[in-house]
Amino acid sequence: MTIAVAVSGGMDSLLALALLQERDEELLAVHGHFLPPSTAWERVAEGLARACDTLGVPFHALDLHQAFDDRVIKPFVAEYRAGLTPNPCAMCNPRMKFGVLFDAARNLGADRLATGHYVSMEDREQGRMLVRGRDAAKDQSYFLSMVPVEKLRLAEFPLARTFKRDVPAFLQGLGLTPPLPSESQEICFVPDDDYQHFLTARCDMSGPGPAALPDGRVIGEHQGLWRHTQGQRRGLGIPWSEPLYVLDKDVASNTLIVGPKEFLDAKGCVAGQVNLMCPARDWPGSVLVQTRYRQKAKPAKAWLSGGKLYFDFLEPHTRPTPGQVAAVYDEAGTVLGGGIIEEAL
RNA sequence: UGGGGCGUCGUCAAGUGGUAAGACAUCAGGUUUUGGUCCUGACAUUCGGGGGUUCGAAUCCUCCCGCCCCAG
Numbered sequence: 222m223t224i225a226v227a228v229s230g231g232m233d234s235l236l237a238l239a240l241l242q243e244r245d246e247e248l249l250a251v252h253g254h255f256l257p258p259s260t261a262w263e264r265v266a267e268g269l270a271r272a273c274d275t276l277g278v279p280f281h282a283l284d285l286h287q288a289f290d291d292r293v294i295k296p297f298v299a300e301y302r303a304g305l306t307p308n309p310c311a312m313c314n315p316r317m318k319f320g321v322l323f324d325a326a327r328n329l330g331a332d333r334l335a336t337g338h339y340v341s342m343e344d345r346e347q348g349r350m351l352v353r354g355r356d357a358a359k360d361q362s363y364f365l366s367m368v369p370v371e372k373l374r375l376a377e378f379p380l381a382r383t384f385k386r387d388v389p390a391f392l393q394g395l396g397l398t399p400p401l402p403s404e405s406q407e408i409c410f411v412p413d414d415d416y417q418h419f420l421t422a423r424c425d426m427s428g429p430g431p432a433a434l435p436d437g438r439v440i441g442e443h444q445g446l447w448r449h450t451q452g453q454r455r456g457l458g459i460p461w462s463e464p465l466y467v468l469d470k471d472v473a474s475n476t477l478i479v480g481p482k483e484f485l486d487a488k489g490c491v492a493g494q495v496n497l498m499c500p501a502r503d504w505p506g507s508v509l510v511q512t513r514y515r516q517k518a519k520p521a522k523a524w525l526s527g528g529k530l531y532f533d534f535l536e537p538h539t540r541p542t543p544g545q546v547a548a549v550y551d552e553a554g555t556v557l558g559g560g561i562i563e564e565a566l
Numbered sequence: 567u568g569g570g571g572c573g574u575c576g577u578c579a580a581g582u583g584g585u586a587a588g589a590c591a592u593c594a595g596g597u598u599u600u601g602g603u604c605c606u607g608a609c610a611u612u613c614g615g616g617g618g619u620u621c622g623a624a625u626c627c628u629c630c631c632g633c634c635c636c637a638g
Contacts, residue, residue, distance in 0.1 A: 231599095297600090308600045364599075408600060416601075450601050460577035460590045467602090515598065542601075 223247040224377055225331030226278075227318055230265040230401040232388050233337030233380060235272060239395050240379040241335055242276055249329060250280045253322045255289040255313075256410055268400025275397065283325050285317065292316040294410055301420055302427070304472040305544030306450040308514075309408055311364050311559075315496075319372040333375050340365055341381030342373060345555050347499035349374050353554035359385040363514045366548035366559030370498045417448055430475035432459060435468065435484060443477040446470045451542040451565070452485060452513075468540065469565075489521070490541040492530040492560025501525040504557050509550040510534075512541040512562060518550050530560045540565045 224241060228234040228250050238250055250273045254262055266282045273280035293313050300307035323334045339354030340362045351373050354360040365373070383391075392399065411419045420426055432441040441459035443449060449456070453467045457479060466485050469478040490512065501524070509518035510532050522533040532547065541547065541562045549557040 233599095301601095306601050310600050312600095359599095361599075411600095453602050454604095455592095455602085458591065462578070462589065464590070513602075514600070515603075539603080545601075 222332045223249060223330050224333045224335050225249050225251050225323075225326035225329065226335045227322055227326075227337075228252050228269055228273075228280075229337070230269055230399060231337070232392055232399040233339075233385075235269075235337075235397055235399045236383070236388050236391055237335055237337040237379040238273075238278065239276065239392070239397060240383075241377065242278065248278045249326070249331060250278050251322065251326050251329065251331075252280070252282045253285040253289075253317065253325070254282060255285055255293075255317065257286050258284070265400045268398075272397055272399070281329055283322070285321055285325070288321045289313075289317055289410070292321070298420060298423055300544050301416075301447045302424070304446055304470050306542045307544045308364075308546050309410075311367050311546045314365050315368045315372070319368045319376070323372065323375075333377055335377035335379060337380055338365060338378055339380050339383065339385070340378050342376060342378060343555075345553070347503050347555070347557075350498055351556040353550070353556075354378075354380065355382045356384045362550075362554070362556050363511055363546060363548045366498075366546060366556050367494070367496050367561075369496060373498075420447065427475060430477065432457065432477040432479050435478060435480050440479070446472065446475060446477060449477055451540050485540050486537045487534070487540040487565040488538075489531065489533045489566040490547065490562050491564050491566065492532070492547040493528070493563050495525070495528065495530050495558065495560045497525075497558040498556055499558075501530075501558070504549070505551055507535065508557060509552065511548045511550065512538070513545060518548070523549060529563070530558070531566075 224246050226234065226238040226241060226248060228238055230252070238248070241248055250269065252266060252269050256262065270280045293309050293316060296312065297307045297309045318336060319334065326334055338361045339356050339359040341352050341354060342349055343352045351362055351365060353362045408416060426447050427445050429442055429444050430446065431439045432443045433439045440461070441457070449467045449470070451467055451469065454464055457465055459465055459479065463481050465479045466482055467477060468480045468484055471478060504523060507520050508523045510521045510523065511518035519538055520535040522535065524531050530547065543562050543564060545562050546559055547562050548559045551557060
């Protein structure tokens with residue numbers, strides 16, 4: 222059996238590669254170039270080739286930038302234009318890493334795909350399931366909740382039990398230096414973390430409009446709905462007696478609905494593009510749903526109807542944002558499914 | 567130009583003789599593989615302007631400027 226290791230150039234995937242090698246697996250390393258060719262592109266490829274050479278693992282660099290543009294960047298832009306708040310990282314996993322990249326790796330002879338995600342695959346009563354990583358601060362299961370379970374069952378996650386803080390020492394001990402020493406936190410295809418500039422440079426975006434309280438009272442102006450997202454506080458520029466948050470966007474009237482924090486909670490939400498890790502009838506009566514990365518998963522009643530997932534929150538829950546992922550877990554941290562939020566209820 | 571009221575940070579606003587609260591906004595950091603949230607820090611030597619009283623005024627007096635309301 223051959224395992225392809227997806228290496229990005231960062232330290233996590235490099236460690237994943239090294240850990241698998243210690244397990245004496247048949248390996249090959251694949252690097253997908255998601256961005257158009259550039260000198261940085263070459264530098265990363267060279268660095269990775271060198272590291273793989275040190276480890277004695279065959280290395281393949283693949284130009285996937287066109288697929289990335291079609292499957293991640295274009296939808297990202299389209300969703301922003303439609304008034305949604307897309308989550309490109311969550312889409313990149315099913316469409317690119319476990320999609321195009323995995324397919325390319327199979328063509329190179331790989332049976333399985335390994336990545337440097339901080340998650341694990343474990344045997345549960347529903348079968349082999351995706352589970353939160355041991356390092357709770359670094360767990361990335363939320364971003365993988367849209368990946369089909371059949372793909373995940375062909376995945377290897379060597380960092381399942383690794384703590385992020387131990388990674389640098391690990392690599393140093395192995396004499397490995399990642400070509401991208403400090404991982405970038407921003408969206409990989411948006412320079413300088415400036416998504417607003419990226420969008421305006423790429424196409425025409427909607428213009429200014431009124432900012433109103435839930436009762437309809439106009440108290441300010443926004444510079445484009447796409448510049449704001451549900452739950453956002455900063456950047457509104459509206460002086461008020463208390464902090465104001467974005468509650469909603471009314472695309473039809475180009476109105477930003479804002480209000481104090483106590484208006485921010487929602488009772489539930491609906492999600493589409495549902496990805497079930499197991500049949501919904503096998504879910505517990507009460508699940509835990511996470512509607513944002515970095516948010517605690519909270520209890521909810523969940524049911525499937527007309528191909529969509531409905532959630533009834535059992536605790537106060539900050540209004541979910543259309544376009545973001547709703548990841549469903551059980552108490553043990555098993556990922557039961559995921560969907561794209563369409564509406565808060 | 568009769569009567570009344572008001573003018574303190576970008577906004578709201580406390581302070582009525584003892585040496586300019588606070589909130590919002592903004593900016594800068596921190597946290598963070600999306601957008602956000604959250605945390606920390608910075609933000610009026612000065613109170614519409616001039617003069618005066620006082621050891622000392624945003625607070626008292628005075629003149630000027632500006633705004634608002636009610637009458638004409």
